[in-house]
Amino acid sequence: MDRRRFCRTALAAGIAASLPLLKACGRSEPPVATTANTSIRGISLDGAEIELERAAIRELGDSMTGPVLLSGHPDYNGARKIWNGMHDKRPALIARCMNNQDVSNAITFARERELLVAVRGGGHSWPGKSVCDDGLMIDLSQLTSVTVDVDEKRAHVDGGALLGHLDQASLPYGLVTTAGVVSHTGVGGFTLGGGYGRLNRKFGLAVDNLRAATMVTADGRVRNVSAEEDADLFWAIRGGGGNFGVVTEFDFQLYPFDRNVLSGSIIWPIAQARDVLEFYAEWSAGLSDEMYTGPAMATGGDGAGMVIMEVVYAGDPAAGEKELAPLRALGAPIDDGVKMQDYTVMQTQEDAAFGHGIRSYAKNGMVREWTQELVDTMIEAFVQDPRMAMFTHTAGGAVNRVDDVDTAFPHRNAETMLSVGGGWSDPTMDAEAMAIGREWFSKLAPFTGGYYDNIQSNPESVASNYGPAHERLVRIKSEYDAGNLFRLNSNIKPA
Ligand SMILES: Cc1cc2nc3c(=O)[nH]c(=O)nc-3n(C[C@H](O)[C@H](O)[C@H](O)COP(=O)(O)OP(=O)(O)OC[C@H]3O[C@@H](n4cnc5c(N)ncnc54)[C@H](O)[C@@H]3O)c2cc1C
The missing domain is CATH 3.30.43.10 (Uridine Diphospho-n-acetylenolpyruvylglucosamine Reductase, domain 2)
Structure with a gap:
């Protein structure tokens, strides 16, 4: 789809249209440079x-x-x-x-x-x-093919494929695995760093569904890694990011899945934030694995603040309706779009709001518990500005049932990943917009422990963020990339 049409489609896309993030679609090309002889x-x-x-x-x-x-x-x-677009x-x-x-x-x-x-x-x-x-x-942008082995319930995914390629390849067979919430995100970085998605409570993170990979290490060797072959490397790439080589193929476990799911978004005016968040803080402790929902706080195109709850129920719709009923009955929503619909509607609904080329900044942290103090702070900290929003990725369920050191992904006990991020198109807004995001997140930071390094880079705290996994990661890095060739990532320094 050409970029202009993409923007127009975006503008029509319901909630996406009310978010601020797509204005940068008309970004201009820098001049072409010449080179020496x-x-x-x-x-x-x-x-x-x-x-x-x-x-x-x-x-x-x-x-x-x-x-x-x-x-x-x-x-x-x-x-x-x-x-x-910030990285030119x-x-x-x-x-x-x-x-x-x-x-x-x-x-x-x-x-x-x-x-x-x-x-x-x-x-x-x-x-x-x-x-x-x-x-x-x-x-790797040309390596996007996905092959589905229906009998084995496996997807063989090229290293440069996007999440949408994965969903599009598996869903026609009634199969699925956890993929993230914006379909033009890459499978590569997403998986190597963990991989949260709307099905993670039921099927785990992307790393939990990785069964094998093909990768090229710093010595130029092509290796097939799995629990049986190069098991250390296989452990390290499930959370350790791009530190260990270039992954050219990911093999994922797929699960039977009816793509017609109970899903959609419920939106309340910001004035009802307390009712919604206080209810959610209590109710979410008892969610079934099938239920994915979590709050976002944002400012619409009309300047009005809102609380948004995305819902995907990956199971029997009647059971989902029953579980969801108390949330839907809450207050007076501006919109309740939860209904039976194709899973890809949700998987692509934010694509336009997060359009290519926007200037974006985000910070995040892991939340272990929804407390009254967190709810109070979320409400106090909310900034009514269309450039910034607060998002959550609900974890729990299958994500938390994997032991801390079974994979290199270190945040198994978090209930949610909370982030403040946004987008704008005018470079002169960079400093101001980032300052808003920083200030907003700084108020929420005391309620978090550790962060998702797929969203932000904190070179000084890589070791503490990996916690008990770090020592083993250093050992494996030293063995496979002693010269630290792969350093543009959440870098694990070789010993
Ligand atoms: C709009 C948007 C939505 C997002 N939604 C989610 C979400 O729902 N869930 C979630 O968990 N995260 C989400 N993220 C974060 C996302 O997981 C990271 O940004 C991730 O790094 C993106 O992967 P990529 O391949 O597109 O990135 P890239 O920019 O290509 O790479 C990111 C890092 O991974 C390395 N890398 C990428 N591919 C490979 C490979 N094949 N082999 C070795 N190294 C590689 C790169 O070197 C780099 O260090 C989102 C990000 C954005 C921008």
Whole structure:
């Protein structure tokens, strides 16, 4: 779909239209740069300027099935852009990989020169980790195929596929696995960091459903990892992010699923926030695994504040109606859109609100318990500004039934992941909008412990955030990436 049409469709998309996040769809292209003759400028892993010989780059290009894109190539600007418009960076070269060998060749090229590497899956890194200035971008954006093995209930998913590709491939077979809430997010970063979605209470996080992967490590070797092969690596990539190599294929467990689900959003005016949040704080402690719902607080296009509760009930609709009844009976909603509908309606309803190219900033933290103090603070902290909103990702259920160190994902006892984030299009608003987000989140932060590093990067607290998993992660990092080639992520430093 072209970008303008995407924006228009977005504007028609109900609640999405009332959120502030899509105004940046008309972002303009920066001018195309020219390059020197025999070499181009690169940057080393430790930040020093290095020369990259054109002949060597040509050799890399010749060795690959996909192209190597340099500044000035017609596809260069499109390839370097990632979702968050705040990160406008220009890699020295972009290796557009089509297979494992391409990835291996690109890794070897970078390792031999100690060249800075960024790995781009779906390009949705909030802090912009999938692009860099003057380094090599390993671009997986063309690797998007998904194959479903119906008998085995497995999805084989390419490393650059988007969550929408996964849903679209599995649902026609009556199968599903946990995918996130915006369908143009990449499977790659999403899964490697944990992977929350509307089905996580029933089926667990994406990492809990990963059964095997194919990856290329810093030595250029292609490895099949699973509980049986390279088990340490397999453990590490289930939460440890892109620290250990480039994953070219993810194999997920799928589950039988009726795609016609009881789902939708209920919206109340902000004046009813206390009733809704106080009710939710108590009621949510007894939710069934099938029920996914959690509050967001946002400002609509008309400037009015609202509390929004998204609902997906992954089970018998009659049981869902019964469980949901007390929430629906609460106060006087502006809208109650919960009904039987195709699962993909929910899975795509926020796509436009979170359109490509917006300038975005987010902070988050893990909440273990809904307390009265948290509810009071949420209400006091709410900022009526269409650029910022508060969101929750409800966990619990199957997410919490996995032991802390069974995977490298460290936040098993959180009931919800709470974030404050937003979007705007005008770069002159950056400082102000980010300050609003920071201030808002700072009031909620005392109620959180640890954070989801798929949403924000805190280099100084990586170790404490991984908690008991960190020591093992360091050991595995030291074994497979002692030179820290893969460092543009929540970086685990080798020993
Ligand atoms: C609009 C939006 C909605 C989101 N919704 C959710 C949600 O519902 N649930 C949730 O859990 N998270 C969500 N997130 C957070 C999301 O999980 C992270 O932003 C994630 O990193 C995105 O993955 P990506 O492949 O698109 O990102 P990229 O920017 O491509 O990469 C992010 C990081 O992962 C690494 N990486 C990516 N692919 C690979 C690969 N194949 N092999 C090795 N390393 C790789 C990159 O190097 C980088 O460090 C959302 C983010 C956005 C922007």
